[in-house]
Amino acid sequence: MELYSVNGSISAADGKREELLTYLLEAASEMENVENCYIYSVGIDPEDANKVYIYEVWEDKEAHQNSLSLDVFKELITKAKPIITGMSDYPSLIIKGGKGI
Template structure:
């Protein structure tokens, strides 16, 4: 999954903090293979995330965990727009960690 979150003016740092908290919490989720938070210098109010999951069910299950429910509730009021790229099913490739 790839997503873009645009925060209301002046709230980008707080939104980024919540996304980074989610990233740290993902370390305890076995079937989350990666969760990256990134920025684009040309869009100061935007934050990007990239997630790689074992499958879609694993991602859906993570949204039911209290830690993520709480982070989502805190972040929602800060988000002006949100978009997701199409969900890709990876068939082959390489990742190094």
């Protein structure tokens, strides 16, 4: 089995991390209904007051790309864009196995 993962961080403007976190957790809740999304995890580093981290596992790269056209993501981008100050992507991975899938 091979799956596709995306992970990275999004930086919010000072004092806006909780707002960004709310948007991303809303998206995570919506991912419960997306059949080919296996993991959509959102977290924070207590040492960094501005970043939110995301880890996603998808059936394949195409499934991830298709998700970007979902209304929930379009709405998320519209709401969050004004408070986002940067993004960092870590290497996308081909998942070969492990627990949690």
